[in-house]
Amino acid sequence: xxxxxxxxxxxxxxxxxxxxxxxxxxxxxxxxxxxxxxxxxxxxxxxxxxxxxxxxxxxxxxxxxxxxxxxxxxxxxxxxxxxxxxxxxxxxxxxxxxxxxxxxxxxxxxxxxxxxxxxxxxxxxxxxxxxxxxxxxxxxxxxxxxxxxxxxxxxxxxxxxxxxxxxxxxxxxxxxxxxxx
Numbered sequence: 001x002x003x004x005x006x007x008x009x010x011x012x013x014x015x016x017x018x019x020x021x022x023x024x025x026x027x028x029x030x031x032x033x034x035x036x037x038x039x040x041x042x043x044x045x046x047x048x049x050x051x052x053x054x055x056x057x058x059x060x061x062x063x064x065x066x067x068x069x070x071x072x073x074x075x076x077x078x079x080x081x082x083x084x085x086x087x088x089x090x091x092x093x094x095x096x097x098x099x100x101x102x103x104x105x106x107x108x109x110x111x112x113x114x115x116x117x118x119x120x121x122x123x124x125x126x127x128x129x130x131x132x133x134x135x136x137x138x139x140x141x142x143x144x145x146x147x148x149x150x151x152x153x154x155x156x157x158x159x160x161x162x163x164x165x166x167x168x169x170x171x172x173x174x175x176x177x178x179x180x181x
Contacts, residue, residue, distance in 0.1 A: 089102060089105070092105040092106075092108070092111045093105060095108075095110045095111050095114050096108040096110045096111055097110065101140075102140040103140045106138035106139075106140055111138070112138075112176055113179070115136065115138060115176050116176050116177060116178060116179040117179045119133055119136060119176065119177075119178040119179070120178040120179040120180075123178050133178070134177075134178075135170050135175035135176065135177050136170075136175060136176050137166055137169060137170060137174070137175055137176065138176070139166070143159065145158075145162075146158045146162075147159050147162060
């Protein structure tokens with residue numbers, strides 16, 4: 001429009017004002033639409049930000065719950081497991097009346113005598129030859145690796161392979177036999 005005024009495309013300023021007024025009205029309408037669109041977009045952004053904050057808050061609560069479950073369940077179970085592993089060693093020390101490691105205590109006469117007596121008591125109530133234990137050896141290292149099956153059972157084939165010398169000792173005079181009646 002400004003170019004048309006300069007080039008003399010309009011006869012009078014009145015006609016130019018009328019034409020520019022129409023353009024100004026369209027511009028104002030477009031500006032209103034842009035402001036309305038800006039308000040809608042800002043509202044949608046606010047909703048999205050609120051949803052993100054809600055998800056972040058839920059994630060934080062879930063993490064706190066996971067930590068609480070860990071403290072309330074895993075820690076006590078770990079302590080119980082630790083006590084169940086350590087208690088036999090403490091019992092053996094008490095029987096032997098000495099402080100020692102597992103290998104030393106497993107050969108101590110008082111511990112061997114206690115194991116033999118326990119074996120005798122078991123066999124007395126076992127209820128049949130197939131349930132009786134003929135001899136045993138006290139192991140100082142727990143089963144590990146492939147000696148434990150996926151379901152938590154002892155893998156006999158792997159124990160026989162890895163502990164062949166221990167198994168052979170059962171058939172020599174190196175095993176604990178049940179105490180005599």
